Amino acid sequence: EPNKLPKEKKWSGEEVAKHNNDKDCWVIIHGRAYDVTEFKEEHPGGKSIILKWAGKDATETYEPIHPPDTLDKFLDKSKHMGEVNMDSVEQEKEFDPDEEERQERIKRMPILEQCYNLMDFEAVARRVMKKTAWAYYSSGADDEITMRENHSAYHKIWFRPRILHDVEKIDFSTTMLGTKVDIPFYVTATALGKLGNPEGEVILTRGARKHNVIQMIPTLASCSFDEIVDAAEDGQVQWLQLYVNKDRAITERIIKHAEKRGCKGLFITVDAPQLGRREKDMRSKFSDVGSNVQETGGENTDRSQGAARAISSFIDPSLNWNDIPWFLSVTKMPIILKGVQRVEDVIRAIEVGVQGVVLSNHGGRQLDFARSGIEVLAEVMPVLRERNWQDRIEIYVDGGVRRATDMIKALCLGAKGVGIGRPFLFAMSAYGLPGVDRAMQLLKDEMEMNMRLIGCSRIDQLNPTMVDTRGLSMHTTAVPSDTLGMSVYDPLVNPQEKAK
Numbered sequence: 001e002p003n004k005l006p007k008e009k010k011w012s013g014e015e016v017a018k019h020n021n022d023k024d025c026w027v028i029i030h031g032r033a034y035d036v037t038e039f040k041e042e043h044p045g046g047k048s049i050i051l052k053w054a055g056k057d058a059t060e061t062y063e064p065i066h067p068p069d070t071l072d073k074f075l076d077k078s079k080h081m082g083e084v085n086m087d088s089v090e091q092e093k094e095f096d097p098d099e100e101e102r103q104e105r106i107k108r109m110p111i112l113e114q115c116y117n118l119m120d121f122e123a124v125a126r127r128v129m130k131k132t133a134w135a136y137y138s139s140g141a142d143d144e145i146t147m148r149e150n151h152s153a154y155h156k157i158w159f160r161p162r163i164l165h166d167v168e169k170i171d172f173s174t175t176m177l178g179t180k181v182d183i184p185f186y187v188t189a190t191a192l193g194k195l196g197n198p199e200g201e202v203i204l205t206r207g208a209r210k211h212n213v214i215q216m217i218p219t220l221a222s223c224s225f226d227e228i229v230d231a232a233e234d235g236q237v238q239w240l241q242l243y244v245n246k247d248r249a250i251t252e253r254i255i256k257h258a259e260k261r262g263c264k265g266l267f268i269t270v271d272a273p274q275l276g277r278r279e280k281d282m283r284s285k286f287s288d289v290g291s292n293v294q295e296t297g298g299e300n301t302d303r304s305q306g307a308a309r310a311i312s313s314f315i316d317p318s319l320n321w322n323d324i325p326w327f328l329s330v331t332k333m334p335i336i337l338k339g340v341q342r343v344e345d346v347i348r349a350i351e352v353g354v355q356g357v358v359l360s361n362h363g364g365r366q367l368d369f370a371r372s373g374i375e376v377l378a379e380v381m382p383v384l385r386e387r388n389w390q391d392r393i394e395i396y397v398d399g400g401v402r403r404a405t406d407m408i409k410a411l412c413l414g415a416k417g418v419g420i421g422r423p424f425l426f427a428m429s430a431y432g433l434p435g436v437d438r439a440m441q442l443l444k445d446e447m448e449m450n451m452r453l454i455g456c457s458r459i460d461q462l463n464p465t466m467v468d469t470r471g472l473s474m475h476t477t478a479v480p481s482d483t484l485g486m487s488v489y490d491p492l493v494n495p496q497e498k499a500k
């Protein structure tokens, strides 16, 4: 065929560069050429990003968003054109006006030992991460009120410590879905790990292994699912976070494969029938990566929806309670609904037969003005206790957990454990595995001290009498300062302009 290479030949950069338009479109990924002329029409991230790199090496942009097996899985073999002689390819770096200053900031960043708590990692990550990666990880929906409320809700809960209890030996280990863990937190599912670190989610796997905590593997990981499972040690427990695909055959395949690979929990995300509107993310360079989920949204849909939208057009917005029996029928893994936000749905989850819920608003990235997970927990537990249902399912909370005291408050109120997201992403992005390791160790040190100071030596001694939650439902949210107004009316300097 015209485009077929004799075995030993490699394409030159010049030859690939000829295929640089809508009618004839090749890209180079990891030193190989791919004909994406037809595929670009159905690319979930929209076709503009592909055309932007038509005829060029797209590896750097491609890498953080796509697991390594993406092209083998989704691009017909006949479109895999073969090897490219990369010496002949003109490397085109995506111009980033901030890159020079960022490299300077990296040289001046604090050493790891100067990070004393999880918020320190956020402060460092903000300075040293690429803007697009920082935007994706740090963004919340709309005015980010819920994202801030998630953390400040813990500041409305005060302790009622007890005294004169023997707290010489502290044991804060517990079990989660039957797995023994060192400390009651798990690494929650957060997409696109390679935006923050070239190795991606496997860094979190190694940190989780070292501290004997569970990692929840995201559907939208940068690493492939099998890479993440292979990075785990024998006996290391992982869970799967599932975005349900409109095509249930794909979903069934994913579930069965996860079970076969040893996952010990299926966390179905139920708070994201469509990914939230995260404006920091939308402003970053992904703004040219509109996705076909907007196409279905009709002409006037805003296409600059950032990375989130670019990778989530497959999610099924029709998912509903009637689907749950099917999930219970296709797997033996315990099923947990992630993103439950009111007691009525916890009752329904128990009645429909799932094994747990995560009280969560997706880190404030979905519905703004959703209540914090911890506030919902305070609503849920008294109702379950009234029915003597408190042991019918395991209840987790995530969102805004930054201190061991946050964890202790959640456990006092009846949570089995908490999920932690951004802190480990920021620790990984700033310092790699040593950062994640230190972040987890800091939480263990804080846990030991605070359990001692609250007067408990074991997790099962934590109970509602040890906290005062009277202030919890007071949403004395200061009127949000108009950050959008301050920035959005500035003449948006086009980075390309700045470079001239």
Ligand SMILES: Cc1cc2c(cc1C)[n+](S(=O)(=O)[O-])c1c(=O)[nH]c(=O)nc-1n2C[C@H](O)[C@H](O)[C@H](O)COP(=O)(O)O
Pocket: 136, 137, 138, 150, 188, 189, 190, 191, 192, 218, 219, 220, 241, 269, 275, 308, 338, 360, 361, 362, 363, 364, 365, 398, 399, 400, 401, 419, 420, 421, 422, 423
């Ligand atoms: C920070 C972050 C969170 C994401 C996340 C990506 C990032 C960068 N992504 S998202 O791209 O779709 O929004 C996921 C995801 O893949 N699936 C999911 O169930 N939750 C996702 N979450 C939510 C996460 O599982 C927790 O609910 C949330 O992070 C907890 O809040 P903290 O970050 O404050 O700990």
